[in-house]
Amino acid sequence: MAPPKNERAFEANSSIVLVGCRGAGKRTLGFMGALHLRRRLVTEEHYFEKTTGLSRGEYLARHGREAFARQDIEVFKRMLDSNRTGCIIECGMSSLTGEAQDALRQYSSTNPVVYIHREKEQIARHLDAADLQQLLKADERHRSCSNFEYYNLYDPPNKSGGHISGTSSGASTPLNGRQSGPSKLLSAREDFTRFLDIVTGRGATKAWLESPFSVSSVPPEFRSYSYALRLRLSYLMDMDLEWEDFEARGDCVEFIIDHWPDDLMNVIARQIALIRRKLGIPIIYHVEENPRGERRRTPEEKDAMDADLLELGLRLGVDYISLDLQRHDEFVNRVLRHRGRSKIIGNFWYMGFGALAWQDDRQMENYKRAQGLGCEVVRMVRFCTNDSPAELLEGFKKRLQQEVPDPKPPLVAYDFSVLGVRTPLQSRILNPVKHPDMENERDHLATVSTYYHSYELLFRQFLLDPLQFYVLGSHVSYSLSPAMHSAAYDFCGMPHTFQDVTCSTIDRLNQICLSDSFGGASLTAPFKVAIMPHLKVKSHHATAIGAVNVLLPLRGKTSAILDHANSRNKAGPAREFFGDNTDWSSILTCLRRAISPRNFVQPSKTTGLVVGAGGMARAAIYALIQLGCRNIFIYNRTAPNANQVAQHFNDWAATQGIVGTKGGSHEICRVLPSLSEPWPRAYQPPTMVISCVPATSANGSAPADFEMPLDWLRSPTGGVVVELAYEPLVTPLVAQMHAVRDHMSPSWVVVDGLEVVAEMAIEAFELMTGRMAPKRLMKEVCRKTWEQQQQQQRQGSEMAMSSY
Numbered sequence: 001m002a003p004p005k006n007e008r009a010f011e012a013n014s015s016i017v018l019v020g021c022r023g024a025g026k027r028t029l030g031f032m033g034a035l036h037l038r039r040r041l042v043t044e045e046h047y048f049e050k051t052t053g054l055s056r057g058e059y060l061a062r063h064g065r066e067a068f069a070r071q072d073i074e075v076f077k078r079m080l081d082s083n084r085t086g087c088i089i090e091c092g093m094s095s096l097t098g099e100a101q102d103a104l105r106q107y108s109s110t111n112p113v114v115y116i117h118r119e120k121e122q123i124a125r126h127l128d129a130a131d132l133q134q135l136l137k138a139d140e141r142h143r144s145c146s147n148f149e150y151y152n153l154y155d156p157p158n159k160s161g162g163h164i165s166g167t168s169s170g171a172s173t174p175l176n177g178r179q180s181g182p183s184k185l186l187s188a189r190e191d192f193t194r195f196l197d198i199v200t201g202r203g204a205t206k207a208w209l210e211s212p213f214s215v216s217s218v219p220p221e222f223r224s225y226s227y228a229l230r231l232r233l234s235y236l237m238d239m240d241l242e243w244e245d246f247e248a249r250g251d252c253v254e255f256i257i258d259h260w261p262d263d264l265m266n267v268i269a270r271q272i273a274l275i276r277r278k279l280g281i282p283i284i285y286h287v288e289e290n291p292r293g294e295r296r297r298t299p300e301e302k303d304a305m306d307a308d309l310l311e312l313g314l315r316l317g318v319d320y321i322s323l324d325l326q327r328h329d330e331f332v333n334r335v336l337r338h339r340g341r342s343k344i345i346g347n348f349w350y351m352g353f354g355a356l357a358w359q360d361d362r363q364m365e366n367y368k369r370a371q372g373l374g375c376e377v378v379r380m381v382r383f384c385t386n387d388s389p390a391e392l393l394e395g396f397k398k399r400l401q402q403e404v405p406d407p408k409p410p411l412v413a414y415d416f417s418v419l420g421v422r423t424p425l426q427s428r429i430l431n432p433v434k435h436p437d438m439e440n441e442r443d444h445l446a447t448v449s450t451y452y453h454s455y456e457l458l459f460r461q462f463l464l465d466p467l468q469f470y471v472l473g474s475h476v477s478y479s480l481s482p483a484m485h486s487a488a489y490d491f492c493g494m495p496h497t498f499q500d501v502t503c504s505t506i507d508r509l510n511q512i513c514l515s516d517s518f519g520g521a522s523l524t525a526p527f528k529v530a531i532m533p534h535l536k537v538k539s540h541h542a543t544a545i546g547a548v549n550v551l552l553p554l555r556g557k558t559s560a561i562l563d564h565a566n567s568r569n570k571a572g573p574a575r576e577f578f579g580d581n582t583d584w585s586s587i588l589t590c591l592r593r594a595i596s597p598r599n600f601v602q603p604s605k606t607t608g609l610v611v612g613a614g615g616m617a618r619a620a621i622y623a624l625i626q627l628g629c630r631n632i633f634i635y636n637r638t639a640p641n642a643n644q645v646a647q648h649f650n651d652w653a654a655t656q657g658i659v660g661t662k663g664g665s666h667e668i669c670r671v672l673p674s675l676s677e678p679w680p681r682a683y684q685p686p687t688m689v690i691s692c693v694p695a696t697s698a699n700g701s702a703p704a705d706f707e708m709p710l711d712w713l714r715s716p717t718g719g720v721v722v723e724l725a726y727e728p729l730v731t732p733l734v735a736q737m738h739a740v741r742d743h744m745s746p747s748w749v750v751v752d753g754l755e756v757v758a759e760m761a762i763e764a765f766e767l768m769t770g771r772m773a774p775k776r777l778m779k780e781v782c783r784k785t786w787e788q789q790q791q792q793q794r795q796g797s798e799m800a801m802s803s804y
């Protein structure tokens with residue numbers, strides 16, 4: 001049976017329309033979205049004024065209500081019509097009228113129309129109490145004229161200094177109690193830009209092209225092993241764990257709607273937004289047929305309500321929709337027609353006694369039907385007593401391999417009993433798992449296994465191998481990486497080890513890397529640049545920067561990258577290696593997290609300053625370029641080295657068509673020859689400063705002791721200072737910025753070296769193992785280990801003093 005046509009497959013460049021009530025945050029999101037997608041922002045208000053020469057208020061006052069209404073709808077339609085591609089369109093109050101909604105409904109057959117809504121209390125802050133109820137009621141009508149929905153979760157200013165936000169965790173509190181203070185609206189920006197990547201379909205492709213070994217570039221159904229963390233709505237509404245506790249507990253979340261609280265649609269939208277913000281992993285959206293506490297429904301009632309609930313999942317742009325293929329064709333077809341970019345998991349669940357046996361031909365027919373309908377994954381699950389030996393399922397999988405033509409959608413298949421899934425490894429992908437501390441007596445399917453146990457079992461059954469990982473370089477005995485990575489292995493049930501090995505020759509590095517049990521290495525000086533000519537495969541970023549700090553063995557049996565990615569955590573000979581750079585991405589994450597909305601990068605204005613000219617300075621420059629900064633200054637004590645780095649990036653930028661925004665030469669990097677130079681008057685003072693020089697003496701040279709000349713510190717909107725050194729943690733620059741913040745300008749944010757180094761280890765762990773890192777844990781271990789090292793050093797020097 002051929003699948004019905006997908007009616008929500010839009011061209012990637014189609015303009016995206018934002019509708020919703022006042023106070024929902026459309027303007028801010030529109031602005032962020034336009035920057036992210038590099039599109040033009042069209043606002044209804046501005047368009048009206050541009051078209052009629054009058055503001056809406058003026059027009060109303062001058063021409064009266066009726067003429068205004070006529071003009072308003074006409075301008076509204078013209079705005080949509082003349083901006084069909086390449087824009088983000090923010091609708092104002094007009095979208096509350098019936099005629100405008102009809103126009104939107106029609107527009108939504110070719111373009112994404114996103115209904116933006118949020119917590120009522122947040123909207124109430126922008127409205128009179130009298131208007132509120134009426135407006136909120138009218139606002140719900142936006143659902144019927146849109147085809148996407150975005151819940152704009154409140155983004156509170158960070159008080160504790162430690163929150164998880166999507167793929168990257170927030171800042172922890174530095175030891176002196178000062179916080180770097182992640183920027184307000186950071187999570188909103190991350191959430192919304194990720195949502196837009198889903199709507200436009202550019203997310204996965206981008207991740208894959210840029211860093212094919214990153215966790216997000218291999219979808220869970222294509223990993224060698226993957227696990228779905230089951231989270232029920234009934235549990236989430238009243239959970240006794242914190243969101244942070246769910247970090248790195250599954251490759252994706254299966255969100256199960258098993259309960260219908262009041263205001264169900266909005267509750268679901270909010271929970272999806274929370275899962276995205278807090279865990280940042282793909283979501284499988286599953287609607288349970290018999291929700292708890294509800295009366296038995298007729299089949300017609302079931303179909304109508306469940307189709308609406310599934311439709312909501314599609315509108316929210318979830319990654320996977322779990323679709324029961326045993327439901328009526330009409331029901332199945334409606335979901336398939338509206339699937340958009342969500343992947344379909346075609347389900348055949350046999351829940352009661354008398355489930356079809358694996359050897360029954362109808363099972364094979366079921367699989368083929370799902371394949372014919374274009375399902376991206378097929379999930380076949382059987383309830384059994386205890387009469388189903390493992391060989392039967394294995395036999396089914398073998399038969400399927402032989403009988404069904406390619407391309408075959410990945411299969412999830414397992415038996416479960418009243419005690420849960422019978423053995424956790426029946427299915428290779430999307431096995432159900434639970435959190436170890438989660439009490440949920442209703443969830444038979446997940447009562448047995450946790451992510452930790454399932455993974456540990458893979459190693460115990462020799463499906464995966466214990467490996468050795470390293471940090472390699474000439475000064476690594478101080479490295480915090482071994483403690484962070486080891487803690488993460490323990491957390492994840494991986495028997496790997498991570499050691500620091502001091503070495504400085506390529507021969508020695510080779511010796512280590514050629515071992516069959518070599519898992520990967522973090523590289524530091526002198527290898528970051530020296531290794532480049534020895535690597536056959538490098539990420540696009542590493543090539544641009546000219547430096548590598550993460551090395552992975554390539555053990556795939558074919559040359560396909562996916563095959564190599566799926567050979568991680570396995571031993572064996574490796575003749576080729578892959579190099580990536582997480583220095584730049586960690587700096588970028590820290591900058592993004594700390595930069596205030598007032599200082600969001602504007603290519604034509606924003607200025608960045610990088611101090612230093614080594615490998616890390618290169619990564620910092622690249623991070624600034626990736627953020628959109630086109631005016632970058634380099635200061636280094638030895639100016640010729642800075643000239644060389646500037647030259648490298650100016651040459652590279654020219655090949656990419658990236659140009660500076662000021663001066664005749666269009667160069668993006670310039671060198672500041674001395675600290676006594678005044679800040680060049682043609683440029684704004686920097687709002688992003690990244691210091692990449694040691695604060696203690698290294699290799700016999702004097703410590704850099706860098707501080708910002710006061711003339712360079714005149715940004716009226718403050719900015720961010722990222723200090724990469726953490727020996728000592730309060731470097732002269734950090735101390736200076738704390739003083740500036742206390743006495744001159746509180747809008748400077750300081751990111752210390754431990755925050756960046758923890759981020760580097762987190763990203764390296766994910767590349768090396770292919771699994772999400774337990775970020776909060778790694779950050780805690782980073783600070784604790786550093787404190788212990790400091791204490792040991794203090795004790796050491798006290799002992800040395802007393803022996804005099």
Ligand SMILES: O=C1C[C@@](O)(C(=O)O)C[C@@H](O)[C@@H]1O
Binds near residue numbers: 523549550760761
């Ligand atoms: O600079 C750093 C920190 C590091 O050297 C460490 O010790 O953790 C590891 C390197 O890969 C990274 O580039």
